[in-house]
Amino acid sequence: MKDKDKIKTNVMRLLDKAKIPYEAREYEYSEDDLSGTHAADVLGLKYEMVFKTLVLRGDKTGYFVCCIPVDREINLKNAAKISGNKSAELIHVKELLPLTGYIRGGCSPIGMKKRFKTYIDASAKAQEKISISAGQRGVQVLLSPEVLSDYTGAEFAELV
Helix, strand or coil: CCHHHCCCCHHHHHHHHCCCCCEEEECCCECCECCHHHHHHHHCCCHHHEEEEEEEEECCCEEEEEEEECCCCCCHHHHHHHCCCCCEEECCHHHHHHHHCCCCCCCCCCCCCCCCCEEEEHHHHHCCCEEEEEEECCEEEEECHHHHHHHHCCEEECCC
């Protein structure tokens, strides 16, 4: 694929504007498999390097974002406690696009319509780079977890 044919997402434009180094990776996907493990498999990345972005609603603080490894499940009790809530739940997929501007399988912690408090699973700190959605299905960006945390204002926490 020639450079002029490469996809440039809003996430990439925001990272470019902030002069943040990243590596973009595109992959084939199907509507039947939008999972992060599929993305990791196709891109040849370890599951612990590829992070999915989840949007939750807390009973006290409202919406917040968690990034966790694609092969793991969020611990809702931990997420609630860390975010200052008594309870938290994943938002329904119907709420995702109007709330964030992203669709399922393309949600990124960068460039949402509104800036939400964000948490990244502490396991990310063991990785030199992690992969997150570039805001579009079939496109990922790899970058330093510390740089992602600094840019989004995210905190590292035990989420799984």
